[in-house]
Amino acid sequence: MIVEAAGVRQRPRVEGGREDEILDATVAVVAELGYDRLTMDAVATAAKASKATLYRRWSTKAELVVDAISRAKGCPMPEDVDTGSLRGDMISMACGDGGFTDEMPMSVIAGLITALHRDADLQKAFRERFLAPRLELTRKVFERAVERGEIGADVDIELLSTTLPAVIVHHAYVLGIEPTDELILRVIDNVILPAARGSQVS
Numbered sequence: 001m002i003v004e005a006a007g008v009r010q011r012p013r014v015e016g017g018r019e020d021e022i023l024d025a026t027v028a029v030v031a032e033l034g035y036d037r038l039t040m041d042a043v044a045t046a047a048k049a050s051k052a053t054l055y056r057r058w059s060t061k062a063e064l065v066v067d068a069i070s071r072a073k074g075c076p077m078p079e080d081v082d083t084g085s086l087r088g089d090m091i092s093m094a095c096g097d098g099g100f101t102d103e104m105p106m107s108v109i110a111g112l113i114t115a116l117h118r119d120a121d122l123q124k125a126f127r128e129r130f131l132a133p134r135l136e137l138t139r140k141v142f143e144r145a146v147e148r149g150e151i152g153a154d155v156d157i158e159l160l161s162t163t164l165p166a167v168i169v170h171h172a173y174v175l176g177i178e179p180t181d182e183l184i185l186r187v188i189d190n191v192i193l194p195a196a197r198g199s200q201v202s
Helices: 018-033 040-047 051-057 061-071 086-095 103-118 120-148 157-173 181-200
Strands: 003-005 008-010
Touching: 018 040, 018 051, 018 061, 018 103, 040 051, 040 061, 061 103, 061 120, 086 120, 086 157, 086 181, 103 120, 103 157, 120 157, 157 181
Parallel strands: none
Antiparallel strands: 003 008
């Protein structure tokens, strides 16, 4: 039964731990096949579930995929760790679980990247449910640095919050250069920190 809640149609969750298993299977299929080749049949097979079970919970593959990449254990959010410095926070966030050196989230992005240009609904959901929480976490890191006096209050946080992912994604999917801790440190030390601290220079 589909219920209405605050004007949003909500489908019943799959019982027990099966929903998590389905979401993890979906992430794995996206990483392996990409969004365009993913089918409900493929996910059902990977999750050892019936296709009817999937359609009772998610009406389209876009709904399933977006739910999976925003909730599955295999595609975690980076942790918000306050190390006491902007550099330390960025390294912790970018190089830990869910960061740019974590194979699964990067494989998922690779699997979605072509479809995001063509599917407006997928793009909107991806921005709102996958990107937005991660960008908000990055903004908090810069805001803490402002509060500590590490960087000036006039720094362009919105621009800097997207700089590291933009450089890493460009290297990974345009230049074919695998994200590594070394590459991330180069971007942080040679691009992010000088730009962030430039506003303090008189």
